[in-house]
Amino acid sequence: MKEQSILEVIVHAISEKKGENILVYDMGQVSPFVSNAVIASAGNLRQVHAIAHNVVDAIKEHGFTLSHVEGDAQSRWVLVDAKDVVVHVFLDEERDVYQLEKLYCDIPMIHYDL
Template sequence: MIENIEKMVKVAYDAIDDKLGEDTIILNVGKISSVADYFIITSASSERQVKAIAHNVEDELKKNDVCVISKEGQDTSRWILLDYGDVVVHIFHDDERDVYSLERLWKDAPNVDIDNLV
């Protein structure tokens, strides 16, 4: 059982790291949006790796009794979005991340250092 949102972010981050997600960032969007408290954004160099990261995030959070509310992009594996309510995980293929540039779109959201989170 996960005690708080920050612990959920840590579990998701570690699951991404286990599958070698690239350039992973955490944005604290809670003060500028009602969509979520945190966005975790990562990328991978292949569709297979994008899918593997998504599955690992789901598996690790499920082990902690946290189930995904909604997921998008499983069919193409170019951009998979996992919505956990307070935490939204974006897993991009490298090419798609450059196109959508969520970091630029949410530039007012502060970056969070995982070591300072939990």
């Protein structure tokens, strides 16, 4: 059985909980600290947290390092720091406010078939 990369584990964990508009960026050329950034969104607060918890559980289950999680039960944006990969899970409206896609517009994307 092929070992999954941390990105595959994260993208799969997001899609399992019906995360929407999943974007994966290759940050390797612009950041010495992070290899990839993942952005996803959800339609309600409960789903935001379900996605984030599923990502955390999957990271731990597959033996990858989890550094930190930012966000509490009322947070509309949860950040999961897995050392080389940073995952942003937004409530739809919050994603529209911060528009990280514009910040990352010049960074190459990695495409996954879900």
